[in-house]
Amino acid sequence: MKRLIPFIVIALLAAMSQSCVKLDIIPKNIVTDNELFNTPASVDIYMARMYSRMPFEDFKYMGQWGFENNGWLNSIGIDGTGEAVNRDGITTAFTGERTAYWGQAFELIRDANHLLETLPQYQANFSDELYNHYLGEAYYIRATVFYTMAKRFGGIPLVTKVIQYPANDAEIEVARATEEETWDQVLADFDQAIELLQERSPQEGYANKYVALSFKAQAMLYAGSVAKYNETVSGRLTGVGRKTQVRVIGFEESRWQAASRRYFEESYKAARRVMQDGGFALYRRRWIAGDKQAQYQNMVDMFSDLSSSENIYVKRYLFPTLTHAFDAYNMPFSFRAPLSAGTCPTLDFVELFEGFPRYPDGKIRVTTGNNNASGDYVMYDNPLEFFKDAEPRLRAYVIFPSDEFRTRQIDVRAGVYTGVTPIKPFFSNYAYNTADERYQNLPIFNGSNKTLYLSPREGNGQQTLQYQGQTMTAAGQDGPFFDNGEATLTGLYVRKWLQTTTNIETGEGKSAQPFILMRYAEVLLTAAEAAIELELAGAPSPDGSSLLQVATDNINQIRERAGASLLIGSLTPDNAGRDIVRKERRKELAFEHKSKWDIRRWRVNHYEGRDGFWGETRDKNFYSNNENYRFRGLYPFFSTQEGKYFFDTRFQWVSSKTFGYQPIDYYFAIPGGEVAKSPLIDQQPNR
Amino acid sequence: MRHRNMKYSIILVLITVLMSNSACSFFELDNYDAPDVTLNGEVVDVLTGKPVLTDQGSEGTRVRLTELSWGDNVEHNPDFYCMPDGKFQNTKLFKGNYHITVDGPFIPLQRRGTDGTIIADESIVMDLENTHNVRMEVQPFLQVEWVGEPTVSNGKITAQVRVTRGVNPADFKAKVEPMGNYNDNLLNMTDIQFFVSYSSSIGYRARDERWSTRIDYSGNDFNSLFGETITVTSNGQIPTGRTVFIRAAARINYDTPVGSGVRRWNYNEAKEVLVN
Numbered sequence: 017m018k019r020l021i022p023f024i025v026i027a028l029l030a031a032m033s034q035s036c037v038k039l040d041i042i043p044k045n046i047v048t049d050n051e052l053f054n055t056p057a058s059v060d061i062y063m064a065r066m067y068s069r070m071p072f073e074d075f076k077y078m079g080q081w082g083f084e085n086n087g088w089l090n091s092i093g094i095d096g097t098g099e100a101v102n103r104d105g106i107t108t109a110f111t112g113e114r115t116a117y118w119g120q121a122f123e124l125i126r127d128a129n130h131l132l133e134t135l136p137q138y139q140a141n142f143s144d145e146l147y148n149h150y151l152g153e154a155y156y157i158r159a160t161v162f163y164t165m166a167k168r169f170g171g172i173p174l175v176t177k178v179i180q181y182p183a184n185d186a187e188i189e190v191a192r193a194t195e196e197e198t199w200d201q202v203l204a205d206f207d208q209a210i211e212l213l214q215e216r217s218p219q220e221g222y223a224n225k226y227v228a229l230s231f232k233a234q235a236m237l238y239a240g241s242v243a244k245y246n247e248t249v250s251g252r253l254t255g256v257g258r259k260t261q262v263r264v265i266g267f268e269e270s271r272w273q274a275a276s277r278r279y280f281e282e283s284y285k286a287a288r289r290v291m292q293d294g295g296f297a298l299y300r301r302r303w304i305a306g307d308k309q310a311q312y313q314n315m316v317d318m319f320s321d322l323s324s325s326e327n328i329y330v331k332r333y334l335f336p337t338l339t340h341a342f343d344a345y346n347m348p349f350s351f352r353a354p355l356s357a358g359t360c361p362t363l364d365f366v367e368l369f370e371g372f373p374r375y376p377d378g379k380i381r382v383t384t385g386n387n388n389a390s391g392d393y394v395m396y397d398n399p400l401e402f403f404k405d406a407e408p409r410l411r412a413y414v415i416f417p418s419d420e421f422r423t424r425q426i427d428v429r430a431g432v433y434t435g436v437t438p439i440k441p442f443f444s445n446y447a448y449n450t451a452d453e454r455y456q457n458l459p460i461f462n463g464s465n466k467t468l469y470l471s472p473r474e475g476n477g478q479q480t481l482q483y484q485g486q487t488m489t490a491a492g493q494d495g496p497f498f499d500n501g502e503a504t505l506t507g508l509y510v511r512k513w514l515q516t517t518t519n520i521e522t523g524e525g526k527s528a529q530p531f532i533l534m535r536y537a538e539v540l541l542t543a544a545e546a547a548i549e550l551e552l553a554g555a556p557s558p559d560g561s562s563l564l565q566v567a568t569d570n571i572n573q574i575r576e577r578a579g580a581s582l583l584i585g586s587l588t589p590d591n592a593g594r595d596i597v598r599k600e601r602r603k604e605l606a607f608e609h610k611s612k613w614d615i616r617r618w619r620v621n622h623y624e625g626r627d628g629f630w631g632e633t634r635d636k637n638f639y640s641n642n643e644n645y646r647f648r649g650l651y652p653f654f655s656t657q658e659g660k661y662f663f664d665t666r667f668q669w670v671s672s673k674t675f676g677y678q679p680i681d682y683y684f685a686i687p688g689g690e691v692a693k694s695p696l697i698d699q700q701p702n703r
Numbered sequence: 704m705r706h707r708n709m710k711y712s713i714i715l716v717l718i719t720v721l722m723s724n725s726a727c728s729f730f731e732l733d734n735y736d737a738p739d740v741t742l743n744g745e746v747v748d749v750l751t752g753k754p755v756l757t758d759q760g761s762e763g764t765r766v767r768l769t770e771l772s773w774g775d776n777v778e779h780n781p782d783f784y785c786m787p788d789g790k791f792q793n794t795k796l797f798k799g800n801y802h803i804t805v806d807g808p809f810i811p812l813q814r815r816g817t818d819g820t821i822i823a824d825e826s827i828v829m830d831l832e833n834t835h836n837v838r839m840e841v842q843p844f845l846q847v848e849w850v851g852e853p854t855v856s857n858g859k860i861t862a863q864v865r866v867t868r869g870v871n872p873a874d875f876k877a878k879v880e881p882m883g884n885y886n887d888n889l890l891n892m893t894d895i896q897f898f899v900s901y902s903s904s905i906g907y908r909a910r911d912e913r914w915s916t917r918i919d920y921s922g923n924d925f926n927s928l929f930g931e932t933i934t935v936t937s938n939g940q941i942p943t944g945r946t947v948f949i950r951a952a953a954r955i956n957y958d959t960p961v962g963s964g965v966r967r968w969n970y971n972e973a974k975e976v977l978v979n
Contacts, residue, residue: 256817445939680965
């Protein structure tokens, strides 16, 4: 060590006496605009960076967490939409995101603005068509980011140029614009993008004219709905910021009507252009008229077929480098790898679909009485018989008890009943206020005259009994287990998006199926909804087409492909007609991260508006009180005396979840740190 | 070899220790006094001097403190909520100059016009240094009182309540209309809640779903019922041999703070009832 010291001293001296050379040269390891905007291949690099930051709600997004680009535990439809529930705390109403979409947004906006301001200097490097397309991409990306923020916060800082840094406060600080200005900016940016983008993406993953048109239609439907339905919330859901006196949420009383109508018109026109010129069509590759099996298979296939004529915009994954874990978290319990049952569809969702016996009030019938608390249970030879007439689309979205998945039968059974038949409903009361009474609290389960067998867990946790000389487990191999939320909580599993190939390996980071961010069915539904809203507003058709005819045709196209019955006659220009469109949207676009935005823009999540939560009118007091709401399951039981199955409909039995929502949640809070550090950024005035 | 490794380890440890020591302030306390200021407060009806009862939760009376000492662009402190008896307390505040306001089922203390300018502010601004008591005088929308004693029969509780206006409609209009979006429907009494619970902190949050009930009123249906005796009855059958708590609450069609969409209830005091 001692011998080293002189060397160290010399080395240090040498190092310190170097700085006579001029160091002001461009470092070799930094890529400059000159290099980036040089060839199409180098612009790809710029685009790749922007696209990697795009706020796509796909397999790596969850409502509770926000944009964390994280595939961990990803489930879909669990954010208080009623489509599904799961055991974890992530099953909660969409009242905010753990990672608020704010800082990330401005990084991406800066990249888009930089492209818009810098590319003109390099125009000579590209053909006119490509040059315009690149600018179109920047507008499209900026529109997407503004739109993504506006849905969450209302008015936002509209940063439409690159802000040089450092600079004084006056240049750096940008206040929130009004909500109306924000939507107008979204509209303007989408329109610029539509003007500039090519008809077909020059490269896979790029946007194109129809992508921009489709999202414009979606965004304007959101804007038009907010402007209109804010009026249905007490206090009109509007206010001005404390620091700036700018109307950062909601619309002025004198302006909302015109704004709403204008946005619906823009939505309709954009959707119509996609319909007329886009060349897209609903996926019907395996569809056969009158063949439920084929119609079901067709709708299973469409989510993984990359050549689908319905796909407008697709987020692709690639094994093994760019993957997610949707299969690993959402398959039935017997396939768990390592988790399962992350998305358990609810009975309330199933109730939207056709093909079930019903009570007079429209609820799914499981007994011979007038509601599920009266009469005797109806018996079925096997659980699947109950679903024999179910809409093929529902079967493509949801795995029914005893239906097959990857050539295996999914064994779902809530319990076994050994008492005499006919069987009266297990509970005397199925009302909301008794939702916390469970099957395991019933005297027939834990009393001295035991006739009901249920299982707290799988394997050795199963209760067993003898049936026809054989040992039978109380619960099926796929649950539900009343002390283990790793199996189904509702009696149902999700099927949509799951890979169906049997030989495929599943696990965390092993799934690579694509996520369809925009498909033609949505455009049809958007056109239909905008059309009805325009009729309701007494507005003429923006393009001369018959609004009601277009809406009716669109709904029928979707219903026909889904295997549902067609409309009788035309849709009517009233709330009933509107609700038919809304319900169809709720059904078709379930488990696609869309419904949570729909119930938000319809303003039907808080108690006073909750009758409209399902797109159709349902009495909110059936499934909520003035604080919370819940969802139900569909539980198959086996009767040993009959050798048959029957169903009980009951509020979610396992890992019971309640959801709460207040009107202030229609606009998320601005991140506190952003408000505190800026002299201009306003918090929501109603918080 | 082994010997040299030892030596390096010792040097490494020493370097590490030296580096950790280099941040000397690490061992010092900051120069802030501990938050030892206590604020006690109560929210009372300006007319009667009685406390404005509430539910302890985000639908109850909200207390918002803003420490103005930090400058113009200051965010309020974390909100907290009144206790059911209308009192509040915070024993861990830093010394400073505070703006103290409460939001609840009463005329807003801080009222802003449609353009956001403050037209009236009855909040308190004061320096907090040691222990302070504040009295927030408000005009509650409604007053809810028991009439007589509740009775129990077959596991059902029947009670009688009387609801009266705490603020007269003309006064309400004079103060609320300048805030914009005014219409007379805001004054409508919309519902009476009858909460039943095993918990003594009974209210909107701590209620037993099985037994609690409510009566809804549409439009101005209740106008003729102000001051009248209303009978409320619990739901289901409460098991015998237990003590439960009951409480009634009523609200008008007006949300506070404005635009939050949260319509807060005025409560009466909880009563203990033996079910036998």
